[in-house]
Amino acid sequence: MSLNPAPNLSAAMQRDLEAIVGAEWVRYQLPDRLAYDNDCWPRGIILTRGRRLGVHRPSAVVQPANEAEVVELVRWARKTGTPIIPFGAGSGVCGGTVALDERAIVIDLKRLDRLLEADAERLIMRAQPGLIGMNMERALNYRGLTLGHFPSSLYCSSVGGYLAARSAGQYSSLYGKIEDMVVSMRVVTGRADVIDSAASVRRPGVWEGAAAEAMAPESTQLFVGSEGTLGLITEATLRLQPLPSRQLYRGFQFPTLQGALDAIRELMQQGLRPAVVRLYDEFDSLIAGSGRKRARKANTSPVSTVPPATASPTPSAGELLKGLGRLAKRTLGDLGVAAPVERLVDRASRELLSRAVGQPLLINRLAERVPAQCLLVIGFEGHNELIDAEASFAFDLLGRYGVDLGEGPGKHWLKNRFSVSYKQSPMFDAGTFVDTMEVSTTWENVLPLYEAVRRAVEREVFIMAHFSHVYAEGCSIYFTFAGFGSDLDQTLRTYELTWNRALGAVADAGGSIAHHHGVGRSKAAFTARDHRGGEPLFKGLKSTYDPDGILNPSKVYL
Numbered sequence: 001m002s003l004n005p006a007p008n009l010s011a012a013m014q015r016d017l018e019a020i021v022g023a024e025w026v027r028y029q030l031p032d033r034l035a036y037d038n039d040c041w042p043r044g045i046i047l048t049r050g051r052r053l054g055v056h057r058p059s060a061v062v063q064p065a066n067e068a069e070v071v072e073l074v075r076w077a078r079k080t081g082t083p084i085i086p087f088g089a090g091s092g093v094c095g096g097t098v099a100l101d102e103r104a105i106v107i108d109l110k111r112l113d114r115l116l117e118a119d120a121e122r123l124i125m126r127a128q129p130g131l132i133g134m135n136m137e138r139a140l141n142y143r144g145l146t147l148g149h150f151p152s153s154l155y156c157s158s159v160g161g162y163l164a165a166r167s168a169g170q171y172s173s174l175y176g177k178i179e180d181m182v183v184s185m186r187v188v189t190g191r192a193d194v195i196d197s198a199a200s201v202r203r204p205g206v207w208e209g210a211a212a213e214a215m216a217p218e219s220t221q222l223f224v225g226s227e228g229t230l231g232l233i234t235e236a237t238l239r240l241q242p243l244p245s246r247q248l249y250r251g252f253q254f255p256t257l258q259g260a261l262d263a264i265r266e267l268m269q270q271g272l273r274p275a276v277v278r279l280y281d282e283f284d285s286l287i288a289g290s291g292r293k294r295a296r297k298a299n300t301s302p303v304s305t306v307p308p309a310t311a312s313p314t315p316s317a318g319e320l321l322k323g324l325g326r327l328a329k330r331t332l333g334d335l336g337v338a339a340p341v342e343r344l345v346d347r348a349s350r351e352l353l354s355r356a357v358g359q360p361l362l363i364n365r366l367a368e369r370v371p372a373q374c375l376l377v378i379g380f381e382g383h384n385e386l387i388d389a390e391a392s393f394a395f396d397l398l399g400r401y402g403v404d405l406g407e408g409p410g411k412h413w414l415k416n417r418f419s420v421s422y423k424q425s426p427m428f429d430a431g432t433f434v435d436t437m438e439v440s441t442t443w444e445n446v447l448p449l450y451e452a453v454r455r456a457v458e459r460e461v462f463i464m465a466h467f468s469h470v471y472a473e474g475c476s477i478y479f480t481f482a483g484f485g486s487d488l489d490q491t492l493r494t495y496e497l498t499w500n501r502a503l504g505a506v507a508d509a510g511g512s513i514a515h516h517h518g519v520g521r522s523k524a525a526f527t528a529r530d531h532r533g534g535e536p537l538f539k540g541l542k543s544t545y546d547p548d549g550i551l552n553p554s555k556v557y558l
Helices: 011-021 030-035 042-049 067-080 132-141 160-167 257-269 284-285 291-298 317-333 340-348 350-357 359-371 385-399 407-418 424-429 444-455 488-510 525-531 534-545
Strands: 060-062 084-089 105-108 115-119 124-127 180-187 192-195 233-237 245-255 276-281 374-382 403-407 434-443 462-468 474-484
Touching: 011 060, 011 067, 030 060, 042 424, 042 488, 067 105, 067 180, 067 444, 084 233, 115 132, 115 180, 115 407, 160 233, 180 340, 233 359, 245 385, 245 407, 257 276, 257 374, 257 385, 257 444, 276 284, 284 374, 284 434, 284 462, 359 462, 374 407, 385 403, 407 462, 407 525, 424 434, 424 474, 434 525, 444 462, 444 488, 474 525, 488 525
Parallel strands: 060 105, 084 105
Antiparallel strands: 115 124, 124 233, 180 192, 180 233, 245 374, 245 403, 276 374, 276 462, 434 474, 462 474
16 A cells, blocks of 8 residues: 655654754654554554554654653643653553554653662662563573563563553462562653652652642552553662572363362462463363374373463464364364364465464364363472472372373473464464453353353354463453454454454453453453443543643543
8 A cells, every 4th residue: 555655743843852852763754653553463463464554653753761851752742732652662462552643653762771770688670661571680680680570572571561551470470460569650641740659758759840748648550550641651660589599390281171270279279379370271282282292292191281382372373273183183083084184284374274264163163072181381489498398289289180291391381481472473474363362350250251252252263262370369361362354354354343242251241351461442442341430530540640631542441
């Protein structure tokens, strides 16, 4: 498609922005604006693959060097009525950083990327929002420390993004989510005021430029998860942990999903604190490979199972093809046609994958009938023999419900746990789309919600799930969708119908629509159903911190 390369930004506005951050840090040419047309929201990827470009392009991208420049940019935006989109590393999957107004500017905070302090005695760190997670962890590990926050996007996500989206890492059962780690933040509001949320006797300058008594005693949690709608994060203070010296990982196999969930619930309600608990449903477990191959990989008995080849919630195109082949073999074997079907799938090209995913109801029905087992990966981390005792107790408990597969599956997961961020492109290349939805609920509602979502979307997409981020009260369910459309418009219709039906099923079942990816644009229409009565409170916060409505409009709530 043809695009008008002319900038939306007037010459006067361009001069204003250059005066604040310098000419080299104002990007207004078409390639730069297209680069910020989307984050990692799969809907945007579908549009890009379909060559429908520029749907969400901003008028300019501005890259400030410090908090003072951020303040001046917000002050300018108030004066001109220009919407602001805060941008971190661009790894979000909910459209939280897409521009919905062609006048909007993106404030890219990547230049604010310093680890300002890491205090091993107080176990406290201070960091700027643009610091990439893996760079942060390497710097902390060198000092014998860790934040304990390990999202699968660790290599391509930032501290500011974690806080803005209320993120969870893979070790949340031990270390908590990001809201449990943050002590305080510095935030530039839509009024161009700087708030330091650490209200204390030692740091009385709570709201710079305004009376301290006008500020709530503890406002940190108001800004965590607000996705740039109330302010731009310029610094954060977070709690640290000593780097663990001992790791114990294990795999278990269960004949039923219900039995595995019962085992996890009992484990958590006994007061145990595993670092990692990940349970894969039958098809997600099946994708790993045949029983004999899995046994060789895990170096255990022939009935063992290892995690999906990437140990991630998103299979690659090749893994999905192999999984479909094994599904066909197991399901159709009694009819004497399994071998031809499996050979066909093994030889399949990208076109076959698209056609297979284009028959979601058939695949979902086959997956329900396959005699597969469920895989659980569990891990403990710490510093002394107390971890050994806790792990031994947990392994004995789980062994009463399932089969102990040894340490092979756990070590495999540990080695491949960051692969997910690099596995989606081949699926889109194959003509399909893939997306994930993380929700949460209490234990008695986990299976009903899981089944409700599957039934809601089974005619539109192929669906599988794993269960993680477990607590004494319940857990998160992480669904993976794969779908196909014959052209761009049909693909978009299928994609949007899937999301509407899935979120509707979650809301109807009493679950929460977001656990750790945030809300962004993709879930905003359902926030009012998730947080009943919360919309008036949100509007009150907006009127206080962003009275002109310039900060990331139409995100979180519509």
